[in-house]
Amino acid sequence: MSDDSVSLLEHIRAAVKAHEREDIDGLTSAARAGGASSEDVRGALMAGLDDVRGKLMSNNASIPEFLLCIDTVTGGLNELSSVAREGPADGTTVVIGVVEGDPHDLGKSIIAGVYSAFGYRVVDLGNQVPSGQFVKGVVENQAEVLALSAMMSTTMGEMPVIVNEVKERSPGTVVMLGGAPLDRELAMEYGADGYAESAVTVLEETEAALKKASRA
Amino acid sequence: MQALRPRLDQEAIGLLRQGALFVLGDEGAAAAGELRRALDEYVELVAGIAAPAGVYITLPLLEIGRDGVSTRAGFIASPMFARFVERCVDPRALTFAVVTIGEAVDSELARDRPLFDRLVLDAVGSVLVEIVADLVEDAWKGELAARGLESGMRVSPGYCDWPVEGQGVVFEALDAGSVGITLSSSCVMIPLKSLSSVTIIAGRVPETSACAFCARAGCAWRRIPASVSKDNNAGEEGASRGEEE
Numbered sequence: 165m166s167d168d169s170v171s172l173l174e175h176i177r178a179a180v181k182a183h184e185r186e187d188i189d190g191l192t193s194a195a196r197a198g199g200a201s202s203e204d205v206r207g208a209l210m211a212g213l214d215d216v217r218g219k220l221m222s223n224n225a226s227i228p229e230f231l232l233c234i235d236t237v238t239g240g241l242n243e244l245s246s247v248a249r250e251g252p253a254d255g256t257t258v259v260i261g262v263v264e265g266d267p268h269d270l271g272k273s274i275i276a277g278v279y280s281a282f283g284y285r286v287v288d289l290g291n292q293v294p295s296g297q298f299v300k301g302v303v304e305n306q307a308e309v310l311a312l313s314a315m316m317s318t319t320m321g322e323m324p325v326i327v328n329e330v331k332e333r334s335p336g337t338v339v340m341l342g343g344a345p346l347d348r349e350l351a352m353e354y355g356a357d358g359y360a361e362s363a364v365t366v367l368e369e370t371e372a373a374l375k376k377a378s379r380a
Numbered sequence: 381m382q383a384l385r386p387r388l389d390q391e392a393i394g395l396l397r398q399g400a401l402f403v404l405g406d407e408g409a410a411a412a413g414e415l416r417r418a419l420d421e422y423v424e425l426v427a428g429i430a431a432p433a434g435v436y437i438t439l440p441l442l443e444i445g446r447d448g449v450s451t452r453a454g455f456i457a458s459p460m461f462a463r464f465v466e467r468c469v470d471p472r473a474l475t476f477a478v479v480t481i482g483e484a485v486d487s488e489l490a491r492d493r494p495l496f497d498r499l500v501l502d503a504v505g506s507v508l509v510e511i512v513a514d515l516v517e518d519a520w521k522g523e524l525a526a527r528g529l530e531s532g533m534r535v536s537p538g539y540c541d542w543p544v545e546g547q548g549v550v551f552e553a554l555d556a557g558s559v560g561i562t563l564s565s566s567c568v569m570i571p572l573k574s575l576s577s578v579t580i581i582a583g584r585v586p587e588t589s590a591c592a593f594c595a596r597a598g599c600a601w602r603r604i605p606a607s608v609s610k611d612n613n614a615g616e617e618g619a620s621r622g623e624e625e
Contacts (some may be wrong), residue, residue, distance in 0.1 A: 176523065182410075183410075183414065185494070215590055225410070226404075226411065227499070228411050228414075228415060228496060228499060229410050230402050231494075231496040231499055232411050232496045234495055234496075235494040235495055237487065238494070238495075259557035264569070265564065265565065266568070267568060267570075267572060268572075269489075269490070270489075270498055270502050272496065273498065274495055274499070277495045313529065315536070316541065316544055316566060316567065316568065317538075318544055318545065318566040318567045318568075319566050328535060350407040379425040
């Protein structure tokens, strides 16, 4: 890789941190044209995002700023796909959705965005998803992770049913739960492998659950 | 029962921008420029397409129990609210209200956008529905003082210790369909940016909020400091976090 490419990768990392959504396409194309691999560019995008995530975890960045950075990474990844004519990163597959009867979408979409920006292959089933669709989605995509969201106490009762069905059909799949009416204790009671309170913690929690499952 | 379609004047739009900025909490931060741009765009969009509407009705208070209060529309199962009402002097009635900003905002919220833009748009919608609830409240609160009465702060099903199933009582009390609001079997109001509430009317309301009877200091929905709670043992048991609007 040339010195120019190395410099461009540094620029990409800095552009993500500064959430320069308009510049990221050009930087991504230029880095590829200069000889950087897709892997290098992805690495630079994620390094920038990880810097911001670190700031967020220490309360030195805000959720709006973090989302701007995720949007910047998404722009870079889309550009990478179009320039390199490649599919998404060959990362861990996560199936995500909101349970039946619950139309709240934003929280789930933010979590899907975090997963995607950090290299997971995300299959987003949307909201108001019947339990059978989750099982189907996990089996068909051979998902390593199922991320379930419910924003209401009236809909979260469906979660243990889905967890049981998924564990029966795909025992190796790690199930993560999240949403306003839940807490860690309830998530564990529902049979989940992990609980994420917010977009700030979802990555660590998922990685910890995956690590724990791989040791089992 | 009264139905209203409040108009959004410049003052309301100013409050909308200010309220959304407060919710997003990022004026002085690194994303301030982007935030101002997005707020300008989405306040204008939402103010242009919103169809604010609300309906309210006042029903007599039948009984105050340990676990809640009774009205003709049903039982409000909230021990905290019951304690709040009990503290009022000459508690007489409850005003039930539902308000919305209409379906067009839901359609915009469902559109594919960058996550940052979706967050800002959602915050603008949430703040606007609170402003509409305030406007509807202004309509019926105006005449209270002349009658020597006071009112408390509104409480909503799904917040504090009032289960979201309490939506059924509000929807029994009034015809929400008259302003285009329906309730799903899982107690979700459609349009999503809608708000339901109950407010106490009494001779005197000494506490401003039911939060006075709750010790959950870290609650995101707390309206008064935990230090002024009347009973630090109250509110922990069975207290739930707020559910999504």
